[in-house]
Amino acid sequence: MASSSIKAISPFKASSSPSTQPPSSSKPSLLSFLHTSSSNPISLKLSHSHSHAHNSHSHSFLITNVLKTADSSETSVSKSQNLKPTSSDLTPTILVSEKLGEAGLQVLRGFGNLECAYNLSPEELCAKISTCDALIVRSGTKVTRQVFEAAKGRLKVVGRAGVGIDNVDLQAATEFGCLVVNAPTANTVAAAEHGIALLTAMSRNVAQADASIKAGKWLRNKYVGVSLVGKTLAVMGFGKVGSEVARRAKGLGMNVISHDPYAPADRARAVGVDLVSFEQAIATADFISLHMPLTPATAKVFNDETFAKMKKGVRIINVARGGVIDEDALVRALESGVVAQAALDVFTEEPPPKDSKLVQHENVTLTPHLGASTKEAQEGVAIEIAEAVVGALKGELSATAVNAPMVPPEVLSELSPYVVLAEKLGKLAVQLVAGGNGITSVRVVYKSARDPDDLDTRLLRAMITKGIIEPISASFINLVNADFVAKQKGLRISEERVAVDSSPGFPVDSIQVQIYNVESKFASSVSESGSISIEGKVKYGEPHLTCLGSFGVDVSLEGNLILCRQVDQPGMIGRVGNILGNDNVNVSFMSVGRTVQKKALMAIGVDEEPNKRTLEKIGKVPDIEEFVFLNL
Numbered sequence: 001m002a003s004s005s006i007k008a009i010s011p012f013k014a015s016s017s018p019s020t021q022p023p024s025s026s027k028p029s030l031l032s033f034l035h036t037s038s039s040n041p042i043s044l045k046l047s048h049s050h051s052h053a054h055n056s057h058s059h060s061f062l063i064t065n066v067l068k069t070a071d072s073s074e075t076s077v078s079k080s081q082n083l084k085p086t087s088s089d090l091t092p093t094i095l096v097s098e099k100l101g102e103a104g105l106q107v108l109r110g111f112g113n114l115e116c117a118y119n120l121s122p123e124e125l126c127a128k129i130s131t132c133d134a135l136i137v138r139s140g141t142k143v144t145r146q147v148f149e150a151a152k153g154r155l156k157v158v159g160r161a162g163v164g165i166d167n168v169d170l171q172a173a174t175e176f177g178c179l180v181v182n183a184p185t186a187n188t189v190a191a192a193e194h195g196i197a198l199l200t201a202m203s204r205n206v207a208q209a210d211a212s213i214k215a216g217k218w219l220r221n222k223y224v225g226v227s228l229v230g231k232t233l234a235v236m237g238f239g240k241v242g243s244e245v246a247r248r249a250k251g252l253g254m255n256v257i258s259h260d261p262y263a264p265a266d267r268a269r270a271v272g273v274d275l276v277s278f279e280q281a282i283a284t285a286d287f288i289s290l291h292m293p294l295t296p297a298t299a300k301v302f303n304d305e306t307f308a309k310m311k312k313g314v315r316i317i318n319v320a321r322g323g324v325i326d327e328d329a330l331v332r333a334l335e336s337g338v339v340a341q342a343a344l345d346v347f348t349e350e351p352p353p354k355d356s357k358l359v360q361h362e363n364v365t366l367t368p369h370l371g372a373s374t375k376e377a378q379e380g381v382a383i384e385i386a387e388a389v390v391g392a393l394k395g396e397l398s399a400t401a402v403n404a405p406m407v408p409p410e411v412l413s414e415l416s417p418y419v420v421l422a423e424k425l426g427k428l429a430v431q432l433v434a435g436g437n438g439i440t441s442v443r444v445v446y447k448s449a450r451d452p453d454d455l456d457t458r459l460l461r462a463m464i465t466k467g468i469i470e471p472i473s474a475s476f477i478n479l480v481n482a483d484f485v486a487k488q489k490g491l492r493i494s495e496e497r498v499a500v501d502s503s504p505g506f507p508v509d510s511i512q513v514q515i516y517n518v519e520s521k522f523a524s525s526v527s528e529s530g531s532i533s534i535e536g537k538v539k540y541g542e543p544h545l546t547c548l549g550s551f552g553v554d555v556s557l558e559g560n561l562i563l564c565r566q567v568d569q570p571g572m573i574g575r576v577g578n579i580l581g582n583d584n585v586n587v588s589f590m591s592v593g594r595t596v597q598k599k600a601l602m603a604i605g606v607d608e609e610p611n612k613r614t615l616e617k618i619g620k621v622p623d624i625e626e627f628v629f630l631n632l
């Protein structure tokens with residue numbers, strides 16, 4: 001089918017001199033992107049449109065859906081666990097489940113309802129969580145899958161006031177579309193200083209000597225220590241804390257080596273540290289200090305086998321995570337003398353059992369997870385996490401997001417109007433699907449004058465996914481879970497970038513969405529390749545449909561739309577207009593595009609959805625070949 005010419009007739013939104021300029025850039029909030037489901041539910045069947053509610057509110061992320069799920073029988077997309085959030089009260093509730101610095105609490109009080117409830121049992125946390133929009137924890141709260149399930153879609157963000165997120169089930173958070181943010185920098189120095197405190201205290205038996213003197217003893221010969229100067233310290237994990245420990249240990253005259261498979265060698269060299277293999281590190285060190293995260297790869301990496309490879313009399317410091325050590329193996333190594341001493345701030349189980357052999361061992365120095373516990377670090381962490389959580393609740397993407405791509409603010413600002421366009425195109429495309437084998441294959445083509453490296457399409461892809469899936473399932477989609485949900489539903493989205501000769505000042509010239517292997521309820525939307533194909537642009541900051549199948553069109557993607565393909569002859573607009581007028585349906589705009597084959601495509605914007613009878617009358621107008629009602 002040949003491309004048609006386009007002519008906009010009265011009062012067509014933003015049509016007088018089309019331009020692809022985005023709007024004047026305001027700070028992007030992307031509220032609807034991170035936190036809301038679509039506020040305009042649609043039906044795949046004309047007769048089954050659902051009522052919907054808009055709870056207008058200053059925090060738009062709380063504009064949650066009370067819509068029913070559209071019938072998904074026409075596609076293979078099934079219901080998932082990412083249930084759309086239900087409506088809640090208007091001010092966000094932030095639950096803080098562990099002690100947080102006052103400065104951070106103040107930030108939170110200024111934004112929402114703050115509830116501090118410490119020492120909650122897992123059951124109590126689950127009982128409370130469905131009334132909370134955000135949860136702030138430290139290392140003592142286990143944010144399990146049960147917590148996300150119990151949240152019933154309301155929990156939008158989990159803030160970890162610290163670094164380690166091993167107490168948060170990230171997979172579950174992602175599946176439930178819950179953003180996880182942490183505060184990765186404010187406690188680095190505190191943890192490093194604590195590592196050095198344990199190193200020096202252990203080597204001079206400070207804790208044991210202190211206990212003995214308090215018990216009335218004076219044991220000068222028993223507590224002879226070892227010197228640090230000239231000894232080799234292996235820093236396992238050369239990240240933020242590890243590198244600060246290394247710097248300080250150098251100052252104590254130690255020879256510092258490090259093992260970190262992911263750290264750049266030049267960063268280590270700049271501190272005077274050689275990066276070595278794991279085997280080399282543990283075999284040459286007099287002291288080993290642990291600073292890696294607890295992951296499946298690092299769990300129990302210090303075990304019988306690795307202790308056996310260490311120098312006899314090695315001393316171990318752990319301010320990272322207890323789980324990186326097999327604690328039973330450490331007891332055996334202490335008993336055999338392979339490990340002379342250990343200084344531990346962290347434990348597999350916290351608090352450790354009172355009768356634990358490790359805890360009771362006289363060569364072990366212990367602190368109750370105090371690495372981050374300085375006044376300065378706690379104030380810093382509290383502010384860092386409070387700001388990250390508030391930002392996330394406002395719909396901004398966080399720089400410390402753990403389970404979502406980090407998108408710099410300037411990129412967000414630029415992409416905002418295209419993000420809206422992407423969702424509208426997804427939403428429109430799915431409404432054109434009449435049946436087939438389900439939606440499994442979607443192709444997205446971005447036409448852009450930009451170098452591919454300068455165009456981050458993750459947001460756009462996520463929004464297309466949201467537009468396609470949300471109207472036809474119970475899923476709630478955001479940047480966090482878009483790829484996961486798409487995969488879960490068997491929806492494959494392939495992306496292609498086509499270079500066009502337009503202004504590289506704008507990130508995208510147009511976005512095309514094609515759905516393959518489905519039947520269309522509006523044949524004109526099917527391209528020569530057999531796919532449902534639509535294309536849109538941003539014009540004056542608003543999303544516009546510019547191509548449908550092989551028809552060129554120019555339609556503002558907003559509100560309710562009737563598309564008709566008809567014989568191109570006089571009187572057609574009047575006939576349809578009369579039907580709508582007589583049935584009290586207000587027309588907001590009308591636009592007609594012509595084809596070379598005496599066909600025309602008429603787009604009619606209407607204020608509300610016409611009833612079934614009105615739509616049937618339109619369908620019966622002679623020479624209207626097909627029509628479809630779309631809700632955008």
Ligand SMILES: NC(=O)C1=CN([C@@H]2O[C@H](COP(=O)(O)OP(=O)(O)OC[C@H]3O[C@@H](n4cnc5c(N)ncnc54)[C@H](O)[C@@H]3O)[C@@H](O)[C@H]2O)C=CC1
Pocket residue numbers: 162163164165184187188191236237238239240241242259260261262263291292293294297298319320321345346369370371372373
């Ligand atoms: N005891 C406490 O109160 C505190 C504990 N921590 C813990 O300290 C650890 C380090 O924290 P940061 O330095 O801030 O994190 P980071 O992410 O800056 O550094 C971790 C480093 O470990 C490296 N790494 C990953 N896998 C490794 C492996 N298999 N072997 C060796 N290195 C590996 C990474 O490449 C990275 O450089 C974390 O586990 C954190 O939870 C942090 C702050 C306070």
Ligand SMILES: O=C(O)C(=O)COP(=O)(O)O
Pocket residue numbers: 138139140161162163164165187369370371372373
């Ligand atoms: O930041 C970290 O990883 C820590 O381990 C600090 O834990 P905390 O916040 O003191 O419970």
